[in-house]
Each structure stands twice: as C-alpha cells, then as structure tokens.
Amino acid sequence: MPFHETEVLIxxxxxxxxxxxxxxxxxxxxxxxxxxxxxxxxxxxxANVGVVCQGRDTLEFRPEYHRxxxxxxxxxxxxxxxxxxxxxxxKVGAYMMVRxxxxxxxxxxxxxxxxSLGLGSDxxxxxxxxxxxxxxxxxxIKGGLHDPEIAVVHPVYLTQALxxxxxxxxxxxxxxxxxxxxxxxxxxxxxxxxxxxIKARYVINAAGEWVDRIAAMVNAxxxxxxxxxxxVGVLDRNCSQLAGSLLAVLPEExxxxxxxxxxxxxxxxxxxxxxxxxxxxxxxxxxxxxxxLANARKLxxxxxxxxxxxxxxxxxMFRNFEIGWHECEVAMSARVPRFVNMTIGYPGVSASxxxxxxxVEIMQADGLKLEPDPKFNPHRKDIxxxxxxxxxxxxxxxxxxxRYGHVVCRCETVTEGEIVEAVRRGxxxxxxxxxxxxxxxGRCQGGFCGPRVSRIIARELGIPETEVTKAGGGSPQVPLxxxxxxxxxxxxx
Amino acid sequence: xxxKVDVAVIGAGPAGLAAAIAAREQGAEKVLIIERAExxxxxxxxxxxxxxxxxxxxxxxxxxxxxxxxxERAMGLGVETQLETMVIDLDxxxxxxAVSRKHGYMKxxxxxxxxxxxxxxxxxxxxxxxxxxxxxxxxxxTCQRFVNIEGYMPGSRYVVLGSGxxxxxxxxxxxxxxxxxxxxxxxxxxxxxxxxNEVQCLHDFxxxxxxxxxxxxxxxxxxVEGVSVCRVDAERRPIGGxxxxxxxxxxxxxxxxxxxxxxxxxxxxxxDPVTGGPVVDESRQxxxxxxFAGGNVVQVHxxxxxxxxxAELAGRSAAAFADKGRLKPAxxxxxVPGESIRYVVPHTISGREDVSLHMRVTRPGLKATVKVGGxxxxxxxxxxxxxxxxxxxxxxxLKEAGTGGELTVDCRMxxxx
Ligand SMILES: Cc1cc2nc3c(=O)[nH]c(=O)nc-3n(C[C@H](O)[C@H](O)[C@H](O)COP(=O)(O)OP(=O)(O)OC[C@H]3O[C@@H](n4cnc5c(N)ncnc54)[C@H](O)[C@@H]3O)c2cc1C
Ligand SMILES: Cc1cc2nc3c(=O)[nH]c(=O)nc-3n(C[C@H](O)[C@H](O)[C@H](O)COP(=O)(O)OP(=O)(O)OC[C@H]3O[C@@H](n4cnc5c(N)ncnc54)[C@H](O)[C@@H]3O)c2cc1C
Numbered sequence: 016m017p018f019h020e021t022e023v024l025i026x027x028x029x030x031x032x033x034x035x036x037x038x039x040x041x042x043x044x045x046x047x048x049x050x051x052x053x054x055x056x057x058x059x060x061x062a063n064v065g066v067v068c069q070g071r072d073t074l075e076f077r078p079e080y081h082r083x084x085x086x087x088x089x090x091x092x093x094x095x096x097x098x099x100x101x102x103x104x105x106k107v108g109a110y111m112m113v114r115x116x117x118x119x120x121x122x123x124x125x126x127x128x129x130x131s132l133g134l135g136s137d138x139x140x141x142x143x144x145x146x147x148x149x150x151x152x153x154x155x156i157k158g159g160l161h162d163p164e165i166a167v168v169h170p171v172y173l174t175q176a177l178x179x180x181x182x183x184x185x186x187x188x189x190x191x192x193x194x195x196x197x198x199x200x201x202x203x204x205x206x207x208x209x210x211x212x213i214k215a216r217y218v219i220n221a222a223g224e225w226v227d228r229i230a231a232m233v234n235a236x237x238x239x240x241x242x243x244x245x246x247v248g249v250l251d252r253n254c255s256q257l258a259g260s261l262l263a264v265l266p267e268e269x270x271x272x273x274x275x276x277x278x279x280x281x282x283x284x285x286x287x288x289x290x291x292x293x294x295x296x297x298x299x300x301x302x303x304x305x306x307x308l309a310n311a312r313k314l315x316x317x318x319x320x321x322x323x324x325x326x327x328x329x330x331x332m333f334r335n336f337e338i339g340w341h342e343c344e345v346a347m348s349a350r351v352p353r354f355v356n357m358t359i360g361y362p363g364v365s366a367s368x369x370x371x372x373x374x375v376e377i378m379q380a381d382g383l384k385l386e387p388d389p390k391f392n393p394h395r396k397d398i399x400x401x402x403x404x405x406x407x408x409x410x411x412x413x414x415x416x417x418r419y420g421h422v423v424c425r426c427e428t429v430t431e432g433e434i435v436e437a438v439r440r441g442x443x444x445x446x447x448x449x450x451x452x453x454x455x456x457g458r459c460q461g462g463f464c465g466p467r468v469s470r471i472i473a474r475e476l477g478i479p480e481t482e483v484t485k486a487g488g489g490s491p492q493v494p495l496x497x498x499x500x501x502x503x504x505x506x507x508x
Numbered sequence: 509x510x511x512k513v514d515v516a517v518i519g520a521g522p523a524g525l526a527a528a529i530a531a532r533e534q535g536a537e538k539v540l541i542i543e544r545a546e547x548x549x550x551x552x553x554x555x556x557x558x559x560x561x562x563x564x565x566x567x568x569x570x571x572x573x574x575x576x577x578x579x580e581r582a583m584g585l586g587v588e589t590q591l592e593t594m595v596i597d598l599d600x601x602x603x604x605x606a607v608s609r610k611h612g613y614m615k616x617x618x619x620x621x622x623x624x625x626x627x628x629x630x631x632x633x634x635x636x637x638x639x640x641x642x643x644x645x646x647x648x649x650t651c652q653r654f655v656n657i658e659g660y661m662p663g664s665r666y667v668v669l670g671s672g673x674x675x676x677x678x679x680x681x682x683x684x685x686x687x688x689x690x691x692x693x694x695x696x697x698x699x700x701x702x703x704x705n706e707v708q709c710l711h712d713f714x715x716x717x718x719x720x721x722x723x724x725x726x727x728x729x730x731x732v733e734g735v736s737v738c739r740v741d742a743e744r745r746p747i748g749g750x751x752x753x754x755x756x757x758x759x760x761x762x763x764x765x766x767x768x769x770x771x772x773x774x775x776x777x778x779x780d781p782v783t784g785g786p787v788v789d790e791s792r793q794x795x796x797x798x799x800f801a802g803g804n805v806v807q808v809h810x811x812x813x814x815x816x817x818x819a820e821l822a823g824r825s826a827a828a829f830a831d832k833g834r835l836k837p838a839x840x841x842x843x844v845p846g847e848s849i850r851y852v853v854p855h856t857i858s859g860r861e862d863v864s865l866h867m868r869v870t871r872p873g874l875k876a877t878v879k880v881g882g883x884x885x886x887x888x889x890x891x892x893x894x895x896x897x898x899x900x901x902x903x904x905x906l907k908e909a910g911t912g913g914e915l916t917v918d919c920r921m922x923x924x925x
Contacts, residue, residue, distance in 0.1 A: 500686030
C-alpha cells in the first residue's frame with residue numbers, strides 16, 4: 016500500500032541529497048527526501064573537516080576525473096550559496112608544505128599545473144617567510160605553497176540550511192524513514208520504507224555510506240566502493256592561535272592526509288588518519304588517535320594531548336585503482352533507467368553544488384519536465400549567533416527577546432533564545448541542538464549545560480525529560496526518574 | 509548600575525559567598541555577586557552528602573547546610589546578588605560585561621573584582637577514551653546534578669572512570685538509588701580522592717576499586733552497552749591482552765577538575781600552568797591590579813573549608829583595594845616548589861606577614877617532612893597528592909630568617925602509601 020507518491024525521491028539527507036533537493040526546489044516538481052536518521056547531515060557529512068578545497072591541492076585532481084569537473088563547477092557557486100543561506104563561509108587559505116627539500120620539486124610541479132590550468136598562481140614561501148605567517152609550524156618544514164582560495168564551511172550547517180530552504184520551498188522531508196527495499200516498475204519505482212511504500216518516478220540514491228547497498232536493492236550497483244575510515248581530532252579553542260590557515264604536508268606516502276584545519280568557529284581540527292575498517296563502525300581507536308596526534312605534532316609541535324577536546328570518525332568512500340581511488344559516481348544507472356546514483360568520497364561537500372546541478376540536468380535530459388517556480392525564495396535567515404554579535408546587536412536582541420540574555424552554555428556563549436529557535440527549526444535531540452547552535456561543543460563538553468539544554472528541549476517539545484534523547488530513538492540521556500529503580504526493585508540497595 | 513559597585517564577585521559558590529561577606533565586613537559599601545546559575549551556592553546545593561565544615565565550623569555538615577550558613581550571613585550583611593547572569597567578558601581594567609534575561613546587557617567597572625568561578629570537570633574528550641559516542645557517557649558532577657537536583661537517573665548500571673572524590677561519592681549515591689556500580693577504575697596506583705571517601709563510599713558498599721586500570725573502549729551504538737577495562741603499565745599505557753568487557757549502560761567520568769579561567773585569560777591574568785589558576789600573591793591579587801581570586805578558580809581544593817578561607821582573604825584584599833589602594837603590596841618573595849612538591853599557592857609572599865602556604869605533593873609517601881626554606885618545617889605520617897598540605901608561617905619568623913627573595917618548599921619522604 017503506497018502511503019506516499021512523489022515525482023522525485025531522494026534517499027539520504029546528507030550534503031549531496033540536501034543540495035539536490037534544494038536545487039530541485041527551484042522548479043514546480045514534487046520532491047520527497049527520506050532520511051533514516053532523526054536529523055539531516057548526520058551521515059558522513061557530520062564527520063568532516065569542512066574544507067572547501069580548490070582541486071589544486073593534490074595531484075589527484077586530474078582534469079579528466081569526473082569529481083574534478085564537479086568540483087570546478089561547484090567552486091564559483093559555493094560562496095554565493097553560503098551567502099544566500101546565511102551559512103558561515105571563511106576563506107582561510109592553505110599552505111601545502113614539505114619537510115623534505117627533495118619533495119619541493121613536487122610543489123613546483125603543483126604550482127605549474129595550477130597555473131597552466133588557469134586556476135591562479137600559488138606562491139612558494141621558504142621556511143623563514145612561512146614562519147612569519149604561521150609562527151607555530153615545525154622547524155622541520157622546509158617551505159610551502161600558498162593557496163589563498165581555500166575556505167572552510169561547517170558541513171552540517173550547510174546541509175541543514177540547504178534542507179531548511181528546500182522545505183520552505185515545498186520539498187517534503189521525511190525523517191526517521193529508512194529505505195528497506197526498491198522495485199523498479201515500468202514507469203515508476205516502488206520504494207519500501209519502515210513506514211510504508213513510496214511510489215516515485217525518479218530515485219536519487221544519495222545514501223552515503225550505504226549508497227552501494229541501496230543501489231544493489233534494484234540492481235543499479237554499477238560500481239564498487241571501499242569505505243575507508245578517517246579519524247579527526249578537535250582541539251580546544253585556546254589553541255586557535257596555533258594555525259591561521261589550513262596547514263598540510265604534501266603526502267609522503269600514499270594515503271597520508273596530514274592536515275590541521277581551522278573551523279568556522281575557531282577550533283582547530285587535525286587528521287585525517289585513515290584505516291580500513293568494518294563499515295558502519297564509526298568508533299575511534301587509541302591507535303588512530305595516537306597516530307593522528309603524532310602527525311599533527313609534526314606540523315605544529317606545540318599541539319598537546321591535553322588540548323584534544325573531542326574526536327570522531329567517518330567513512331571516505333574509495334573507488335578502485337583503475338577508475339582512480341577518489342573518483343565519484345554521479346550518474347544515472349546504465350542498467351536501471353531513472354535511477355541516479357550520487358556519491359563522492361572526497362570532496363563531497365565542496366563539490367555538492369556542482370553535483371546537484373548535474374543531477375538535475377541528468378534528469379532533465381531524461382525527460383523530467385522542470386518549470387521554474389516563480390515563488391522560489393533562495394534566502395534563508397540564520398539563527399542569530401549571540402557569541403559573535405556586536406554589543407549594539409546584542410543589546411537590541413536581548414531587548415526584543417530576553418531569552419537571548421540567558422546564557423545556557425558558558426563555553427560557547429549560547430543563549431536560551433538560540434536553543435529555542437533551533438528546536439523550532441526541527442532539532443528534536445540534544446545532538447540536533449548541539450549541531451545547530453553549539454551548546455556542549457566547548458571545552459566542558461556539556462558538563463554544565465547538558466541538564467539545562469535537556470530541560471529546554473523537553474519544555475519546547477512538550478515531552479517528559481526522560482524522553483529527550485542524545486541522537487534519536489534508543490539514546491535517552493536520563494531514562495529514569497530517581498527512586499524508580501528502588502520502586503521497581505531493580506537493585507538491592 | 510545605579511550606584512558604583514565597590515567589589516564585584518564573579519561566581520556565587522562557597523568562594524564567592526565568603527569573598528563577598530569578607531569584603532562587606534572589611535567595609536566595602538556595595539558588594540555584588542554575579543552568578544550564572546539559578547541559585548546561590550555553586551556546587552554545594554548538589555553535594556547533599558556530609559563532610560563539609562569540619563575545619564571551618566568544626567561541625568560535620570552537608571553541602572546545602574554549609575551553603576545556607578554563608579548565604580544567611582551574606583544576606584544579613586546586605587550583599588547584593590544577580591542570578592542567571594553570565595559574565596561574558598572581563599577586560600584588563602576591571603571592566604565587566606554581563607548578560608541576563610532579567611537585566612539585559614550590562615557593562616560596568618567596579619572598584620575591585622574577585623574571581624570565584626570555581627572549576628569544571630575533565631570531559632570524555634579531555635580524557636581521550638576511544639570507542640563509539642553513545643548516550644550514557646557523562647561526568648560525575650553532571651550526573652550528581654541530574655540525580656540530586658533534577659531528579660533523574662542517567663542509567664542503572666555504572667562504571668566510574670577515575671577515583672576523584674565526586675566519582676566515589678556518586679558511586680555510593682547511585683548504589684543507594686538502587687543502581688549497580690560495577691567498578692571504579694583508576695589509572696594511577698593510588699586513589700585520586702580522599703581516604704575517607706575511599707572507605708565510606710567504596711569499601712563500605714563493596715564497590716571494587718581497580719587501581720592501575722583504565723577504560724580502553726566505549727561500546728554501544730545508541731546507549732552505552734559496556735566498556736573495555738584494561739591494566740596499564742608504568743607509562744599509563746594499556747597493556748595488551750589485559751582487556752576485559754564490563755557490561756553497563758553508563759560511564760561516569762571523574763578524572764579531575766580544571767580551574768575555570770576563561771575570563772581570567774580574557775583579562776590578561778597570568779596563569780600557572782601547573783594549577784591552571786591565576787598566579788597570586790599573599791593577598792590573592794592576580795597579575796592584573798584590582799583583580800583578586802579565591803577558591804577552586806585558583807587551585808582545586810580538597811575541602812570546601814579551605815575554599816572559604818582563601819576566598820575571605822581575596823574578599824578582604826579586594827575591599828581594601830577598592831578603598832583607594834589601602835592595600836599593602838604583598839609580593840616580593842617568590843615561593844618555589846622544590847623536591848616532590850607539585851605547586852605552592854600563593855606564588856609570592858611579602859615575607860613580613862603571617863601567611864598560610866597551600867601545596868600538593870607529586871606522589872604519595874610515608875614519614876614526610878615538608879621544609880619551607882629555613883623558616884619552617886612540618887612532619888606528616890603520610891602524604892598523598894589528593895590531600896592538600898597547609899603550612900602556616902609566622903611573619904616574625906619570616907623576617908628573622910630573611911628569605912633573600914626566594915623561598916623553596918621541599919618534601920622528603922619514604923616510599924609507600
Ligand atoms: C574524515 C572526513 C573528512 C572529510 N573532509 C572533507 C572536506 O574537508 N571537504 C569536502 O568537501 N569533503 C570532505 N569529506 C568528504 C565528504 O564528507 C563526503 O563526500 C560527503 O559528506 C558525502 O555526503 P553524502 O550526502 O553522500 O553522504 P552522507 O552525509 O552520509 O548522507 C547520506 C545520508 O543517507 C542516509 N541513509 C543511508 N541509508 C539510508 C536508508 N536506507 N534510508 C534512508 N536514508 C538513508 C544516511 O543516514 C545519511 O544521512 C570528508 C570525509 C571524511 C570521512
Ligand atoms: C561533586 C563535588 C563533591 C564535593 N564534595 C566535597 C566534600 O564532601 N567535602 C568538602 O569539603 N568539599 C567537597 N567538594 C569541594 C567543594 O564543593 C568545592 O571545593 C567548592 O564548591 C568550590 O567552591 P568555589 O566557590 O570555588 O566553586 P564553585 O562551587 O564551583 O562555584 C563557582 C560558581 O561560579 C559560577 N560562575 C562561573 N563562571 C561564571 C561566569 N562567567 N559568570 C557568572 N557566574 C559564573 C558558577 O556557576 C558557580 O556557581 C566537592 C566538590 C564537588 C564538585
């Protein structure tokens with residue numbers, strides 16, 4: 016029994032699904048997004064370092080690669096997009112550095128290639144000059160190439176903003192809805208979910224880590240993927256002076272990704288330590304943590320273990336050697352008409368606006384009628400961020416709504432007003448609030464604000480606090496009332 | 509601010525309350541405490557166990573009782589308070605910026621400032637435990653707040669990482685609530701908290717204390733399903749093959765406290781990397797003139813009684829400073845931690861007045877002798893890093909001995925715990 020019908024069904028609300036939904040919301044076409052999680056952007060997109068890369072930082076962005084073309088197409092779009100959606104976008108620039116004079120040749124080659132491709136001209140700085148610009152880099156560094164265009168975004172904020180804007184332009188988003196099976200019919204697909212069937216003429220498979228499994232449900236798995244786990248560490252805000260730009264060393268061995276990246280919020284991230292791993296297991300290991308830290312210290316010796324306030328892992332979907340390890344798959348299945356696969360191992364965030372455009376064109380070429388919707392509004396207003404407002408703005412905001420005068424999270428200066436607004440925009444969990452307005456992401460990691468945020472969520476959603484979860488069903492923060500165990504005779508105290 | 513504030517106190521824990529009382533008693537007209545929480549008392553309202561006040565009141569009190577005694581005195585003296593108000597900035601000229609729902613956005617410059625922001629707990633990230641990131645991992649103090657103030661239980665089967673006082677106290681509290689505490693796991697060869705807590709909270713309730721162990725992995729997708737616990741070697745690194753799985757639905761972290769000095773940093777106050785708190789002189793003045801500090805923001809105290817005493821000193825000095833510099837310079841002689849001493853507070857003394865030195869040793873030992881230059885020495889049957897040592901020096905003795913600008917504190921001891 017179909018419980019829903021739609022023209023285009025997008026599976027997965029990661030950055031790629033969300034970008035495509037938003038692109039389609041420009042037109043008068045019925046679009047539905049199903050996402051198995053309780054919130055958007057919590058797949059691979061969440062475990063990300065947020066770099067808007069330029070395709071000139073490694074030799075692996077060959078012009079003949081599909082992903083390189085998608086990226087180059089996306090580059091001029093990203094900043095205006097972030098402006099429309101009020102998503103923080105920060106040009107930090109990058110230094111691609113070498114520790115070995117011999118490797119400098121590779122940098123020269125890189126610089127020449129950038130120029131010959133017409134991507135700009137990157138300047139080389141020897142150590143002494145580099146040190147003036149980035150005073151904390153290791154004395155073992157010989158020099159580095161400066162790419163001024165590299166920027167950072169917060170991938171989850173971008174995904175939320177894309178989705179929020181898409182929804183306000185008519186896209187239907189179904190959270191906590193997992194695709195469990197697909198049948199290809201003559202003119203439409205029947206998609207099974209844990210909430211019933213959905214009929215759709217087009218399916219866009221943007222299921223991230225599970226994109227190949229979803230494709231296999233309908234024999235559209237024209238490609239093979241190897242998920243490789245990547246580890247990222249987060250440093251305390253007090254360390255932000257240690258790097259002003261993205262710092263990276265040219266890989267000395269294949270697969271080496273040794274970078275330190277400032278986030279839009281001013282923390283530093285380091286990684287990416289890679290490891291082959293069972294899919295879905297996003298746990299961090301002591302081994303990865305140790306290697307990543309040791310590598311980061313080769314870039315900036317002052318980084319210390321006690322500055323690491325958090326860490327996480329995500330999966331990079333690798334292809335195979337013949338195609339290129341990092342090649343993407345953004346195409347209509349050769350075997351199943353109207354079924355579009357969409358996955359980019361790296362850099363899916365940077366390339367997302369380009370990939371979304373291309374997917375829309377693929378469907379259009381296939382005969383999907385797309386008439387522009389005159390009511391389309393490209394703008395979305397961000398939740399006010401009290402911590403960065405000027406004194407005058409703060410005063411005005413508090414006067415308008417006193418809840419913005421109530422600071423709930425001390426480390427990140429997050430107010431009750433921001434938390435309430437996050438819930439109003441769809442956050443239903445502690446992580447949902449955390450990934451919108453940041454309470455609990457600072458140095459105390461929610462020690463002070465945890466109980467207070469949970470109380471606000473319960474109040475705003477009208478549910479008991481025992482039902483407030485960290486990240487959806489099965490993850491309550493405080494599942495029991497006091498005395499409950501004693502009454503139930505659970506213990507023997 | 510209608511009237512000029514003489515002394516502004518940031519934080520209304522035991523330190524802030526004691527500092528405000530002392531400042532009023534010293535003659536400061538308008539004393540204002542600013543507190544971000546909903547009530548006065550800092551951590552005390554959630555510490556419903558006893559063990560407070562033994563030094564200060566010579567009475568065994570609970571946290572709320574101890575707090576009440578101070579709140580009543582403060583109110584009686586006309587100390588003003590602003591609750592649910594967060595100080596978000598302090599500049600190098602004592603300029604305070606604060607916000608609240610009720611009072612909006614405020615900026616003012618008091619005659620003197622007392623920092624009494626207390627401390628925060630080390631989090632999972634700070635401890636760096638590998639594994640998944642499910643619900644059910646929280647610090648012992650947050651758990652204490654949930655259980656004792658909010659009335660919620662974060663789980664029914666617990667492992668506690670770290671044998672700090674809060675962890676041990678919570679192990680007992682949760683057991684009394686009908687929960688099962690599987691183990692308290694401590695990486696060091698000795699417990700991190702007071703002996704009395706080890707005995708009264710763990711031994712008396714049959715809760716195992718695993719010394720030289722750590723939690724090496726957190727398991728569970730949505731909720732914690734268990735943790736791996738293993739032995740550690742002399743470098744505190746996990747020993748391969750010693751791992752074992754303990755099922756539980758909650759992991760509490762009690763792995764130490766860190767003084768809360770973000771505001772101090774903003775004001776340009778010099779911090780001691782060992783204590784994590786401001787460098788202070790005998791009067792508890794920091795490196796920024798007119799900014800004083802007391803309580804856990806300076807050093808993590810083991811007993812609240814010392815917190816109150818230290819903060820009284822800061823409050824008195826602040827009142828004197830606010831009264832047009834009626835404060836004698838109190839620096840001059842540097843106090844240097846020597847053999848087996850981790851730190852000493854204050855960092856400088858005048859060398860003329862009576863003064864108490866607070867210190868901690870680097871390792872446990874028996875038959876210890878603490879020597880303060882040639883001025884004083886004191887013997888102890890045993891010393892432990894978890895217990896603060898206090899040594900009182902007489903001004904006369906200091907003057908007589910002459911310090912030559914520096915005073916080194918050493919501890920000689922026999923191995924043992
Ligand atoms: C450590 C790391 C660092 C990275 N750094 C960068 C970077 O700096 N810059 C950059 O551009 N890229 C970076 N990347 C790559 C980038 O993160 C990915 O390319 C991008 O996030 C992929 O987005 P996605 O939408 O395909 O996947 P996802 O974000 O995983 O989205 C897929 C969604 O589908 C949902 N889903 C899955 N199965 C089902 C189902 N059966 N039913 C319903 N929903 C389902 C999932 O829950 C998920 O929300 C990094 C990757 C990693 C791992
Ligand atoms: C769980 C626990 C159990 C303990 N058990 C015992 C015991 O059994 N016996 C004993 O003697 N001692 C015990 N102690 C120690 C004692 O409680 C502490 O030493 C004492 O609370 C420290 O006092 P304080 O005023 O320095 O800090 P706190 O009590 O932490 O107070 C600091 C206050 O400052 C406020 N604040 C911080 N920053 C700002 C800002 N920017 N703006 C406004 N306000 C701010 C905070 O909200 C807080 O209320 C225990 C401590 C803990 C944590």
